[in-house]
Amino acid sequence: MKYASLLLAFVLLGCSGPGDSQSSTGGGASGDDTPRIALVMKSLANEFFSTMADGAKQHQAEHADDYRLIVNGIKDERDLSRQVALVEEMVASGVDAIVIAPADSKALAPALRRAMQAGVVVVNIDNRLDADVLQREAIAIPFVGPDNKAGAKKVGDYLASKLTKGDAVAMLEGLRTSFNGAQRREGFEQAMREAGIVIVASQSAEWEMSKANTIAAAMLSEHPQIKAILAANDSMALGAMAAVKSSGRGGEVQIVGFDNISAIKSAIGEGKVLATADQHGDMLAVYGIEAALAMLEDPDQTPADIETPVELITAETTPK
Amino acid sequence: MLVQYAGLLIVLAVLVGVFSYGSEHFFQKNTFVSIANQIPDLTLVAVGMTLVLIVGGIDLSVGSVLALSSAVLGVLMVQYGWPLWGAIPLCLLAAAACGLFNGMVSIGFGIPSFIVTLGMLEIARGATKVVTDSQLIYIGSAVEPIGEPLPGVLLSPAFLLAVAAVIVGQFLLTCTVFGRYCVAIGTNAEAVRMSGIRSAPYSISVFVISGVLCGLAGLAHASRLSSADPNAAIGIELSAIAACVIGGTSLMGGRGSVVSSFIGVLIIAVLQTGLAQLGVSDAQKQIITGSVIVIAVIVDALRSRWVNEH
Numbered sequence: 001m002k003y004a005s006l007l008l009a010f011v012l013l014g015c016s017g018p019g020d021s022q023s024s025t026g027g028g029a030s031g032d033d034t035p036r037i038a039l040v041m042k043s044l045a046n047e048f049f050s051t052m053a054d055g056a057k058q059h060q061a062e063h064a065d066d067y068r069l070i071v072n073g074i075k076d077e078r079d080l081s082r083q084v085a086l087v088e089e090m091v092a093s094g095v096d097a098i099v100i101a102p103a104d105s106k107a108l109a110p111a112l113r114r115a116m117q118a119g120v121v122v123v124n125i126d127n128r129l130d131a132d133v134l135q136r137e138a139i140a141i142p143f144v145g146p147d148n149k150a151g152a153k154k155v156g157d158y159l160a161s162k163l164t165k166g167d168a169v170a171m172l173e174g175l176r177t178s179f180n181g182a183q184r185r186e187g188f189e190q191a192m193r194e195a196g197i198v199i200v201a202s203q204s205a206e207w208e209m210s211k212a213n214t215i216a217a218a219m220l221s222e223h224p225q226i227k228a229i230l231a232a233n234d235s236m237a238l239g240a241m242a243a244v245k246s247s248g249r250g251g252e253v254q255i256v257g258f259d260n261i262s263a264i265k266s267a268i269g270e271g272k273v274l275a276t277a278d279q280h281g282d283m284l285a286v287y288g289i290e291a292a293l294a295m296l297e298d299p300d301q302t303p304a305d306i307e308t309p310v311e312l313i314t315a316e317t318t319p320k
Numbered sequence: 321m322l323v324q325y326a327g328l329l330i331v332l333a334v335l336v337g338v339f340s341y342g343s344e345h346f347f348q349k350n351t352f353v354s355i356a357n358q359i360p361d362l363t364l365v366a367v368g369m370t371l372v373l374i375v376g377g378i379d380l381s382v383g384s385v386l387a388l389s390s391a392v393l394g395v396l397m398v399q400y401g402w403p404l405w406g407a408i409p410l411c412l413l414a415a416a417a418c419g420l421f422n423g424m425v426s427i428g429f430g431i432p433s434f435i436v437t438l439g440m441l442e443i444a445r446g447a448t449k450v451v452t453d454s455q456l457i458y459i460g461s462a463v464e465p466i467g468e469p470l471p472g473v474l475l476s477p478a479f480l481l482a483v484a485a486v487i488v489g490q491f492l493l494t495c496t497v498f499g500r501y502c503v504a505i506g507t508n509a510e511a512v513r514m515s516g517i518r519s520a521p522y523s524i525s526v527f528v529i530s531g532v533l534c535g536l537a538g539l540a541h542a543s544r545l546s547s548a549d550p551n552a553a554i555g556i557e558l559s560a561i562a563a564c565v566i567g568g569t570s571l572m573g574g575r576g577s578v579v580s581s582f583i584g585v586l587i588i589a590v591l592q593t594g595l596a597q598l599g600v601s602d603a604q605k606q607i608i609t610g611s612v613i614v615i616a617v618i619v620d621a622l623r624s625r626w627v628n629e630h
Contacts, residue, residue: 044602070599078551080456081541085358086596092350093343093597106458110546133458177456204454 035067035296038090039285040083040100042126044073046235047261048281049101052126055282056099056289067293070095077175077207080107087111091118097292099285101126105179106133113137121295123303125288128179142295142303144288146279148183149190151310152232152258156191158275158312159228159256165196167227170219172212172240173204174232181207184232184258192230200226205236212239220247228254234264234276241272260313268318275314284308327623328567328583331616335587339594346597353474357467357544359589360478361386362559363582364537367482367489368530369560370581374493375523376506376573377433379530381422382537382560383553384444389415389538391448394457394548404462412535418444419531423524433527441557448550457548467543478540485533489578502526506573563588566616568624587616 039056041049053071060069070090074082083103088111090098098120102108109129112122116139124143134141163169171188174181181204192199201219205212216229220243229244231237237257244253250272257264260278267273287308295303311317340347365382372379389411396407422440426433466478493499504512505519512519542548565571566587567580591612595605 070597071601072596072599073602075602078554080545080549081361081552084545085354085592088354088358089351089593089596092348092354092593093345094348094350104456104547104549106456107545107547107549109458110461110464130458133460136460176454 034065035096035293036094037067037069037097037099037289037292038093038095039069039071039289040086040090040098041071041073041285042077042083042101042103043075043079045075046077047263048233048259049073051281052101052285056285059286059289067289069289074103077103080104084108084111087115091115091120095120096296097121097123099123099125099288099292101285102129103127104177105130106177109133109137109139112141113139116141121292121299123288123292123295125284126180128183130179140303142291142305144291144306144308145284146308146310148180148258148279148310149187151277151279152184152187153191154187154310154312155256155258155275155277156188156230157195158314159230159254160191160195160197162254162274163195163197163227167197168200168223168225169197169228169230170216170223170226171199171202172215172229172231172236173202174207174236176204181232188230188232205231205239207233207235209235209239212236213243214239216240216243217247220244220249220253226253228256228274231255231257233257234259234261237273237276238263238267241267245272265318268313268315271315275312278311278313280309280311324577325580325583327620328580328587328616331612331619332583332587332590335590335594335612339590339597343594343597346594349474351593351597353469355586355589355593356479357469357476358593359585360467360476360482360540361537361544361553362556362563362588363482363585364485364533364540365553365556366560366563366581366585367485367578368533369557370564370567370569370576370578371489371493371502371526372433372530373561373564373569373571374506374573374576375502375526376509377426377523377527378437378561378571379419379422379527380434380437380557381418381440381444382530382534383556384441384448385415385418385531385534386538386541386556387448387550387552387554388418388444388451389535390542390548390552391451391457391550393463393539393542394459395451397459397462398457404465408539411539412532415531415535415538416528417531419528419534420524422531423527426527427520427523452548452550454550456550459542459547461546463543464546465543466539467546478543481536481540485536486578486582493576493578498522498525503574506570506575508574559588562613566613566620568620584616587612 041053044050072086080103116122122141124141125145128143173185200223203215205215229240231240234257237255240255244250254274256274257276260276264273264276392414393407393411396402422437426436467476469476501522541552563584564581566584569576591609
């Protein structure tokens with residue numbers, strides 16, 4: 001309702017302003033010494049990130065006296081410049097901490113350095129910032145998140161157990177500029193190498209379903225011997241699944257993904273997708289917020305990275 | 321003079337008022353400094369877009385040209401180790417070449433600039449990906465002086481450059497023969513031709529100006545991100561057109577003001593920042609932004625009707 005009134009305020013051009021929309025996620029906290037934490041996300045149109053944001057909002061509602069939360073996302077994952085602007089806007093509005101899922105592992109570093117210079121506590125979640133760039137910017141930002149490489153390795157190992165040595169597979173990578181994409185690719189590659197399975201084709205579908213669909217279809221006709229497709233996220237796995245289906249080879253080509261989005265659950269239940277990895281997205285932002293609160297509590301401690309769990313999801317682990 | 325901008329300034333003031341009321345953290349120096357240092361790219365692009373719209377054209381390629389010029393800058397500085405001041409001319413040259421192509425092809429062959437610049441939108445974006453190998457190029461501190469606030473002034477050189485572009489653009493439009501011819505071409509190209517004036521050089525120059533301004537915007541963008549991003553500024557053409565239209569520039573040509581477009585940019589930027597500070601959800605941001613664009617145009621239309629009647 002608060003937003004409806006805000007909207008109304010704009011439509012009527014502002015006779016009745018929004019009363020208390022400052023504590024934007026409905027926390028009952030007030031008073032100036034409650035820390036304000038800004039959660040800066042990637043695209044909230046992506047279910048993975050909206051789940052993450054919802055988890056954070058719920059956590060805030062349960063801990064309304066401890067902190068206030070402002071959640072913002074960008075319209076798509078390529079809109080770096082908007083995300084940099086969001087960081088600057090949050091610093092300008094005087095938040096105490098920023099918990100960020102960077103849209104790019106390099107380009108956000110300078111903006112975050114400026115935020116830290118302005119005295120804001122910064123915690124990195126989801127997509128790890130590039131170590132070289134952090135060093136060049138002379139800053140240390142703790143990373144709270146899963147080991148994507150280990151997660152992808154788990155998924156790859158499970159797939160390998162269903163294939164035989166010498167089989168051919170194809171890979172759909174995420175955005176090549178993203179750290180997660182590179183980590184998942186390395187995890188997949190390692191698992192395939194150890195099992196003696198050959199990756200005959202590998203392309204980036206930039207995390208997107210429709211792009212993955214086109215590329216997977218081309219891969220399937222180019223390399224008919226493909227036994228499996230490894231997708232670096234579930235959206236691309238669903239795109240690959242549609243491509244396999246339209247090539248008339250449903251059931252013959254195994255597909256694995258990553259993220260465990262809700263759409264993939266039924267596909268796994270029906271056996272159309274073999275496996276995915278769940279990095280407990282709803283908890284990722286919460287872990288980051290808890291780390292930020294701890295850093296605000298005790299500014300002298302050296303911020304350390306925190307690794308969060310990744311779980312293998314298959315038809316066996318999914319309740320029907 | 322001020323009456324001309326009154327409608328827009330009222331909208332801007334109302335927005336600032338609503339946000340200041342809604343968020344105790346909005347109405348303060350930091351917020352306005354951060355807005356000022358974010359808008360150079362859009363401002364520069366919008367100045368060029370205003371001129372192009374006035375001669376009756378449209379430039380859809382601005383975002384891609386911006387990305388291409390920042391990519392040229394990034395590659396020269398990182399892979400070839402050029403200093404910033406050496407790389408800037410080439411970055412602007414690349415952008416000017418795109419503008420020249422847009423102008424020459426659309427005017428020379430009499431093809432609607434909508435189509436030609438739509439082609440350039442794809443060409444320049446593709447060229448950007450070739451130049452950068454689709455990778456983000458991290459340039460680092462070498463490029464930052466342009467985007468970082470000057471000590472004491474708090475404003476970045478990029479912002480001052482953008483403001484200078486607005487002033488020069490407005491001067492060009494209202495106080496020079498060139499500007500008056502541009503308005504005339506946009507109003508009635510046939511009449512201009514009948515008066516014995518060759519319109520082609522003017523129209524082509526306007527596209528080149530738009531290109532060069534995109535190059536400057538690319539520079540501002542690269543310095544703000546400390547990197548050249550191959551996906552930079554996708555969709556900025558729509559924001560720029562929105563800013564121009566909010567500012568009363570006609571999509572049919574012949575009417576427009578660079579200063580009004582700048583106020584349009586400010587309206588968009590204030591809205592974006594204010595909504596972010598309130599933490600409004602994305603879907604609602606879109607609805608509100610769209611509504612404000614329409615309302616701003618209505619307010620401006622009412623203003624001009626009022627002026628005409630009195």
